Amino acid sequence: MTENGTVRAPAAVPVVEVEDLTVRVRRGSTLLTLVEGLSYQVAPARSLAIVGESGAGKSIGIRAVLGLLDPRRFEVTGTVRLAGVDLATLPKAKRRGLVTSVASLVFQDPTRSLNPTMRVGPQIAEAMLAGSGRPDEAAGEPAVGRAEARRRSVELMRDVGIAAPEERYFAYPHELSGGMRQRIVIAIALACQPKVIFCDEPTSSLDVTTQAAIIDLLDGLRESRSIGTVVVTHDLALAASRAEQVLVMYGGQAVETLPAKGIARTSRMPYTQALIRAVPDVGTPGRPPRPIEGLPPDPRTPPPGCAFAPRCEHVRDDCAEERPALVEVSTGHSVRCWHPVAVTGQETTAANLPAARQPEVTR
Numbered sequence: 001m002t003e004n005g006t007v008r009a010p011a012a013v014p015v016v017e018v019e020d021l022t023v024r025v026r027r028g029s030t031l032l033t034l035v036e037g038l039s040y041q042v043a044p045a046r047s048l049a050i051v052g053e054s055g056a057g058k059s060i061g062i063r064a065v066l067g068l069l070d071p072r073r074f075e076v077t078g079t080v081r082l083a084g085v086d087l088a089t090l091p092k093a094k095r096r097g098l099v100t101s102v103a104s105l106v107f108q109d110p111t112r113s114l115n116p117t118m119r120v121g122p123q124i125a126e127a128m129l130a131g132s133g134r135p136d137e138a139a140g141e142p143a144v145g146r147a148e149a150r151r152r153s154v155e156l157m158r159d160v161g162i163a164a165p166e167e168r169y170f171a172y173p174h175e176l177s178g179g180m181r182q183r184i185v186i187a188i189a190l191a192c193q194p195k196v197i198f199c200d201e202p203t204s205s206l207d208v209t210t211q212a213a214i215i216d217l218l219d220g221l222r223e224s225r226s227i228g229t230v231v232v233t234h235d236l237a238l239a240a241s242r243a244e245q246v247l248v249m250y251g252g253q254a255v256e257t258l259p260a261k262g263i264a265r266t267s268r269m270p271y272t273q274a275l276i277r278a279v280p281d282v283g284t285p286g287r288p289p290r291p292i293e294g295l296p297p298d299p300r301t302p303p304p305g306c307a308f309a310p311r312c313e314h315v316r317d318d319c320a321e322e323r324p325a326l327v328e329v330s331t332g333h334s335v336r337c338w339h340p341v342a343v344t345g346q347e348t349t350a351a352n353l354p355a356a357r358q359p360e361v362t363r
């Protein structure tokens, strides 16, 4: 109840909450940091795009959230809550069950996600049967029988836009186009009725028209089934046009997170701006895309200051001294930069930057 007596709807529990996720890999006697201090959350039916160049830690970050990294090689710290449940509070055996009942993962290449020797329909039904022996049976949901799994799989195939699903149920993956195969992978991802779908470059192996159709499909499912989506992509244009929130990763860290709408105007991190200039359709129309010079940092030799400093066209002497923190500059917008730029190209006020080291203010 609010002060004036109206009843406020309770805020939806995020389908995924990640707090201070750090991933290190063992290399000989040392530990290399691949992802550091990553935090984000996604509410039901909302979408987050994670963008950044190759090697930024996008895939490793997702695999860590889903508990898919081999603990003998990777050390993962931080908090992951799926549908409000902190995975660390569950015994190991139950953790896997919760992850598979709440979250699904769609990979870039549908051919590798499907079993080439098995007809596609039964692959969906199998995922459903595997998922139906899960913990929420205790909450009154009966396990799905074979006939029911088959009926629901045909329905799912229809839902993901596959025409004549009764016939295609019996097709082998190689008998379908790339786009159709990715739709089957999405149907498999939906089989356990997940609350969140993680997609790692879901469309990069597809042609442009099919890419758009698959993204349309994911958007439709997000709304109709109230599923949250986390889409990893190199394609900033895609991220900006389809997601609600964008998280930009660089050298294993979030360097900017901001609402996707108007990103070309609102971004204040030089790296995000460089990414924007590197794609033709998000930057200024008519201006040719400009690739970012230089290479991203190597996790074996992390730079002492801002990781982007060696490639940044706004770099100042003090940028390379210390790592900047990720600082909120407005609601839903945080930046990791000593000298965030404004749309006008002017440096912004220091009001929101860490007190320990305030940059001079340009008036």
Ligand SMILES: Nc1ncnc2c1ncn2[C@@H]1O[C@H](COP(=O)(O)OP(=O)(O)OP(=O)(O)O)[C@@H](O)[C@H]1O
Binding pocket: 025, 034, 052, 053, 054, 055, 056, 057, 058, 059, 060, 061, 234, 299
């Ligand atoms: N299995 C692994 N063992 C050790 N290091 C790894 C492993 N997989 C990835 N890395 C390293 O982790 C860092 C992040 O890799 P990751 O695959 O997450 O990047 P990415 O952002 O997904 O890149 P891409 O866009 O190319 O898919 C890279 O430096 C990579 O070399």
Ligand SMILES: [Mg+2]
Binding pocket: 058, 059, 060, 200
């Ligand atoms: Mg990747």
